[in-house]
Amino acid sequence: MKKITVYTLSTCPWCRKTKNFFTERNIPFSYIDYDMTDETTQRRISQELDAAGATGFPYVKINDEVIVGYQPERYSNALGL
Amino acid sequence: MSQCKVNIESRKKSLHYFFEKVVGPLGFKFTPDEEIMNFLLEQEVILEGRHGIPFCPCQPLRNDRVRDMQIVCPCIPFHRKHFDEIKRCWCGLFVHKDVLDPDKLPQLPPKELNHE
Amino acid sequence: MNEKFSKAIRADEIAAGGMKAVEIEGNEIVICNSDGKYYALQRRCGHMNAPLDMGTLDGIYLTCPMHCAQFDITNGEALSDPVPSDLGKEVPSPIIGEYLQTIGMIMKHVHTESISTYVTKLESGWVLIKL
Numbered sequence: 001m002k003k004i005t006v007y008t009l010s011t012c013p014w015c016r017k018t019k020n021f022f023t024e025r026n027i028p029f030s031y032i033d034y035d036m037t038d039e040t041t042q043r044r045i046s047q048e049l050d051a052a053g054a055t056g057f058p059y060v061k062i063n064d065e066v067i068v069g070y071q072p073e074r075y076s077n078a079l080g081l
Numbered sequence: 082m083s084q085c086k087v088n089i090e091s092r093k094k095s096l097h098y099f100f101e102k103v104v105g106p107l108g109f110k111f112t113p114d115e116e117i118m119n120f121l122l123e124q125e126v127i128l129e130g131r132h133g134i135p136f137c138p139c140q141p142l143r144n145d146r147v148r149d150m151q152i153v154c155p156c157i158p159f160h161r162k163h164f165d166e167i168k169r170c171w172c173g174l175f176v177h178k179d180v181l182d183p184d185k186l187p188q189l190p191p192k193e194l195n196h197e
Numbered sequence: 198m199n200e201k202f203s204k205a206i207r208a209d210e211i212a213a214g215g216m217k218a219v220e221i222e223g224n225e226i227v228i229c230n231s232d233g234k235y236y237a238l239q240r241r242c243g244h245m246n247a248p249l250d251m252g253t254l255d256g257i258y259l260t261c262p263m264h265c266a267q268f269d270i271t272n273g274e275a276l277s278d279p280v281p282s283d284l285g286k287e288v289p290s291p292i293i294g295e296y297l298q299t300i301g302m303i304m305k306h307v308h309t310e311s312i313s314t315y316v317t318k319l320e321s322g323w324v325l326i327k328l
Contacts (some may be wrong), residue, residue: 009138009139009140009141011124011127011128011138011139012124012138012139012172013117013120013121013138013139013172013173014139014172014173014188015139034141035142042141042144045141046141046143049141053190053191053192054190054192055140055160055163055171055190055191056137056139056140056141056171056172056190057139057140057141068190068192068193069187069188069189069190070188071187071188071189
């Protein structure tokens with residue numbers, strides 16, 4: 001079972017679509033809305049984004065694979081769907 | 082932050098007016114997908130209410146003034162190469178003038194582009 | 198019903214896109230020429246009273262010069278709060294810092310109100326307004 005973590009913004013429609021991608025397929029995942037979380041978590045996520053060279057949301061981690069931007073085909077490939 | 086009772090539709094209309102004048106000369110226009118356009122403009126009004134500035138609804142605020150100024154909408158000038166290549170801005174509010182089907186424009190980060 | 202209109206200014210005194218402040222019977226008013234249409238509004242910003250005629254007019258939108266609150270000149274509606282100031286990473290001296298903190302605390306309670314508008318009409322080259 002692949003571990004899926006998603007960083008999103010409550011104001012971003014593509015983040016909404018990303019979350020829907022997993023819920024519609026009954027795939028469990030965890031997410032953090034960056035703009036709604038505490039400062040410490042925000043800083044941690046900001047650093048992670050910088051390390052990955054990511055400049056925007058959604059930010060999806062499927063095990064070790066990082067996918068930036070709404071890319072449903074890559075989510076499917078990473079999950080072997 | 083928002084103290085004046087902002088009428089969301091009025092504010093959206095004024096943002097649309099100002100933004101159109103900025104993005105036109107850069108080769109961009111508002112996305113023809115009216116649903117996404119309305120949703121994103123509304124989020125920007127909300128963000129303006131929260132922070133006093135209409136930031137991009139899809140990029141992170143870093144608590145660093147220099148970095149945060151680079152995501153004030155329209156942020157196209159700060160991401161010109163990236164956005165010109167994917168023919169859209171990150172959140173998709175603006176697309177290249179010749180784009181008729183914005184759904185076909187993938188949301189690719191700079192790392193995944195040809196010139197990288 | 199006798200509608201009393203007062204002479205405000207000669208229409209050709211304000212070019213398209215321009216504004217001018219006038220005072221009529223004690224009322225401070227700003228007259229805007231937006232693409233040939235004349236609008237009359239309360240001169241004082243609904244935020245902190247700054248003179249709006251010293252701001253900028255773009256289409257039907259007036260931006261206050263003091264803190265950049267924006268108004269729709271067709272109905273006086275306040276469209277935004279002022280833009281927040283940011284010192285960035287610069288640390289103010291203790292006295293200034295304390296002053297800014299106090300001001301900031303009070304400013305949180307300062308609202309940006311919509312402003313009054315006046316009915317206008319053109320007659321014989323004059324902009325008339327109804328007080």
